[in-house]
Amino acid sequence: MSTTILGIESTAHTAGVGIITSEGTILSNQRSVYIPEEGEGIHPREAANHHSEELPKLFKKALDEANLSSKDISLVSYARGPGLGPCLRTGATAARAFAYSNDIPLLGVNHCVAHLEIGLLEGAKDPVLLYLSGANTQVIAYAAGRYRVFGETIDIGIGNGLDKFAREAGMGFPGGPKLEKIAEGDELIDLPYSVKGMDLAFSGLMTAAKQKLESGYSLGQLAYSVQETAFAMSCEVSERALAHTGKTELVLGGGVACNSRLREMAMTMASERGVKCFVPEKALCVDNGVMVAWLGHQMMNADYQITEEDNVVNQRYRTDMVEVTWR
Ligand code: ATP
Ligand code: FE2
Numbered sequence: 001m002s003t004t005i006l007g008i009e010s011t012a013h014t015a016g017v018g019i020i021t022s023e024g025t026i027l028s029n030q031r032s033v034y035i036p037e038e039g040e041g042i043h044p045r046e047a048a049n050h051h052s053e054e055l056p057k058l059f060k061k062a063l064d065e066a067n068l069s070s071k072d073i074s075l076v077s078y079a080r081g082p083g084l085g086p087c088l089r090t091g092a093t094a095a096r097a098f099a100y101s102n103d104i105p106l107l108g109v110n111h112c113v114a115h116l117e118i119g120l121l122e123g124a125k126d127p128v129l130l131y132l133s134g135a136n137t138q139v140i141a142y143a144a145g146r147y148r149v150f151g152e153t154i155d156i157g158i159g160n161g162l163d164k165f166a167r168e169a170g171m172g173f174p175g176g177p178k179l180e181k182i183a184e185g186d187e188l189i190d191l192p193y194s195v196k197g198m199d200l201a202f203s204g205l206m207t208a209a210k211q212k213l214e215s216g217y218s219l220g221q222l223a224y225s226v227q228e229t230a231f232a233m234s235c236e237v238s239e240r241a242l243a244h245t246g247k248t249e250l251v252l253g254g255g256v257a258c259n260s261r262l263r264e265m266a267m268t269m270a271s272e273r274g275v276k277c278f279v280p281e282k283a284l285c286v287d288n289g290v291m292v293a294w295l296g297h298q299m300m301n302a303d304y305q306i307t308e309e310d311n312v313v314n315q316r317y318r319t320d321m322v323e324v325t326w327r
Helices: 044-066 085-101 111-121 158-168 175-182 203-214 219-245 260-273 289-301
Strands: 004-009 014-021 026-033 073-081 106-110 128-132 137-143 146-152 249-253 276-278
Touching: 004 044, 004 085, 004 289, 014 044, 014 289, 026 044, 026 289, 044 085, 073 085, 073 111, 073 289, 085 106, 106 111, 106 289, 111 128, 111 137, 111 146, 111 249, 111 289, 128 219, 137 219, 146 219, 158 175, 158 203, 158 219, 175 219, 203 219, 219 260, 249 260, 260 276
Parallel strands: 004 073, 073 106, 128 249, 249 276
Antiparallel strands: 004 014, 014 026, 128 137, 137 146
């Protein structure tokens, strides 16, 4: 029997409500992004206020677009971490209110795992995920009952690094797409390339880029060089994860995976290794409620038993804390 699942995302900048059927048909993907004031980073409390104002409207828009009423929803799934405390609590409160008032089961899921599972909807079976977002930079794959983090950033997330450099260069938020637009040239400016074993560091790269900008290098060429360097680092670690695990599929996820140059580099690396590369559409790469709904469905479909802990938010809910019982 076909069922419909509603997913709620609120871990950071994005408030999202998505609806998907148990067959994987997306019925609605409503999103609203909190944009900090010019020159500022994200204020968790303000982002949470944004989400509490937007979520009720997003519920309505999603149900209207899907042409459903709340009684047609069989599961409410929300991202219970990792993320910013106030944002997580706002999403959890909205999820509880909607689920309990309509007598629908409620499940809190891991945001990073949701980014991976949506790649499976694209057709991947057992991929390595290159997950590049604002706060997170991880190379993840399934091994022995869990999604293991094979490599990750040891300082800042790649997207936050791009946003910071863009902000220092006088561009607004989000910086990643703005840098992509102005990236030009084919002459690589030398910047720190920091791959440490399977881990990555972006802070020194962004600081060096800022210093070069101040000393007169062109912003377009720096944007190009920052992208080339940061994306090459990310592809190198993904390639090594593919080699170590012997897996033959690569999935891209996270907001930075919207970048055309990153997509091109990842696809080149994959095709040279004989690996199939899955690139979800942009609306599914960025934070969204659909991926949260889909993960909730995968878990419940495999008779996942909800515990009390599943409905408590966890700011530091790491990818590898989740026992994967649904594969
Ligand atoms: P998470 O909680 O997973 O860290 P997030 O809040 O950072 O999520 P996402 O929507 O996954 O949200 O990613 C946002 C990031 O993606 C921002 O840092 C933004 O600059 C970056 N980004 C979006 N589009 C592009 C692009 N075309 N090129 C580079 N970066 C991009
Ligand atoms: Fe995300």
